Amino acid sequence: MLAPRIVVAGGHSAGHIEPAMNLADALRRLEPAAAITALGTVRGLDTTLIPARGYPLELIPPAPLPREPSLDLLRLPIRLRDAVRAAGAVLDRVRAEAVVGFGGYVAAPAYVAAHRRGLPFVVHEANARPGVANWLAARMTTHVFTAGPSVRLAHATAIGIPLRPAIAGLDRSGLRGEARRRFGLRPDGPVLIVTGGSQGARTINVAVSAAAGELRAAGVQVLHITGPNHAVDVPAGDPPYVVVSYVDEMRYAYAAADFVICRSGAMTCAELAAVGLPAAYVPLPLRGGEQRLNAVPVVRAGGALLVDDADLDPAWIETVLLPVLRDPDRIAAMSANASAAGAPDADVVLARHVLAAVAERRRDVNCRRAVARRAAAP
Structure with missing residues (x-):
């Protein structure tokens, strides 16, 4: 069986990067051969924290979503276009089968690039008040998870936040x-x-x-x-x-x-x-x-x-x-x-769901290929 190929997008701050890396670790424990790539930008802590955890980092242009009207909001379409293109190029190069986003500068481009390619994407929101990227993405997928039941996101299931085993199992x-x-x-x-x-x-x-x-x-x-x-x-x-x-x-x-x-x-x-x-x-x-x-x-x-x-x-x-x-x-x-x-097993719960999304996509792809072969048969 082919190893799953997954891209995690949770850059800029430790609050986004840490749960993304904890999920990556859980994926590796469940599927040791999993190919996991992290998306990040040159802004924030991405280039420091992600390589230290041992995962390959692909950089894309930052495209922060302003919370209020500003000049940055006028520049957003161009920035987002460039970031989506860069994120899509990474997804194509690593032949990604799923994207998992945790908010932050890289999440929105990753979600859009995945959606355009028909890839499943999973949203995790750690904060009680969702960020703009996750709030929008939750309307584009049914794979939505939150830290707690009070977080208001479409299709959300509360599971907690992925933590390091050294903490969760302390x-x-x-x-x-x-x-x-x-x-x-x-x-x-x-x-x-x-x-x-x-x-x-x-x-x-x-x-x-x-x-x-x-x-x-x-x-x-x-x-x-x-x-x-x-x-x-x-x-x-x-x-x-x-x-x-x-x-x-x-x-x-x-x-x-x-x-x-x-x-x-x-x-x-x-x-x-x-x-x-x-x-x-x-x-x-x-x-x-x-x-x-x-x-x-x-x-x-x-x-x-x-x-x-x-x-x-x-x-x-x-x-x-x-x-x-x-x-x-x-x-x-x-x-x-x-x-x-508390929810000490959120990393494994989320990892299992991501792997299930990959398996479901593989079944769909195989089904479409079988239908195409039958249609092409004389």
């Missing part, structure tokens, strides 16, 4: 001792992880570091991941308050933690739910409130708290967060609720 309790030693934390006592994402978040950094004294007085250990462009000054003391700029393997941070305070990007929410970590989500107060929507399902399930960026300060930490951190029973209940809201 044994937090089994790795806890090693993880805490790695960061210089005590083996017992509550641990709070503080992070604002890969670039950090000034509001979170300032509020939590200013409450270091209250956290220590309550016996709470802290692992504070500031981001590479931020620094916080917390005097040495006990319990440990460990400050690092970046963590390469977040599974160790998650295993060390009992609770997290963080932004609520789609990937962050999905990972924390999958590993059963309760959190205080501080949505980025931009992008039309998308991050707030990402956090709502797990908050409603009782697995997280939600605090506005403007309300996060040392007083909130002392009066709202500390009582939670001091209560092991409440943390355990929130952990169970977070786990119930």
Whole structure:
């Protein structure tokens, strides 16, 4: 049987690239010989993150879809035409049998190029508020998947977000001792992880570091991941308050933690739910409130708290967060609720559907060929 040939289109940001690569990994686990090609552009993180995961990258011209009227909107038809042509050339060259898009600059051209060639294309939307490319594409295919049931897209099935197996299958309790030693934390006592994402978040950094004294007085250990462009000054003391700029393997941070305070990007929410970590989500107060929507399902399930960026300060930490951190029973209940809201197998679920779409296309092609042969027979 021929190996499936699949193109994934999820470029520009880590929020698009990471689930695309996680799907690619799942496809390779199910079909080790699968030929997988990634589409990307020179803008964003494509040329850094995708080759690092070991997949061939084909670059096409960026064609971002403006959300509001602008000069860029007037230039869009030409940009989209060029991007569609380039994407189509890639599909033809690798003899693609299916396209899987995750939004971002490359998704729309890939969808259009696939549609013109009669190729099945699969849409996955990680965010609670769909992007323009996925919103349009969902009306052109029945293969549509979302992070949660509240995402409004045509033909959508909620499956979660494809995650790395190292996260989705994390044994937090089994790795806890090693993880805490790695960061210089005590083996017992509550641990709070503080992070604002890969670039950090000034509001979170300032509020939590200013409450270091209250956290220590309550016996709470802290692992504070500031981001590479931020620094916080917390005097040495006990319990440990460990400050690092970046963590390469977040599974160790998650295993060390009992609770997290963080932004609520789609990937962050999905990972924390999958590993059963309760959190205080501080949505980025931009992008039309998308991050707030990402956090709502797990908050409603009782697995997280939600605090506005403007309300996060040392007083909130002392009066709202500390009582939670001091209560092991409440943390355990929130952990169970977070786990119930998670979807650790989304990568395999989506991969199986993509492979099924390839198999269906092959059957259709073979059927058309058989009909053509019969028609041509004397």
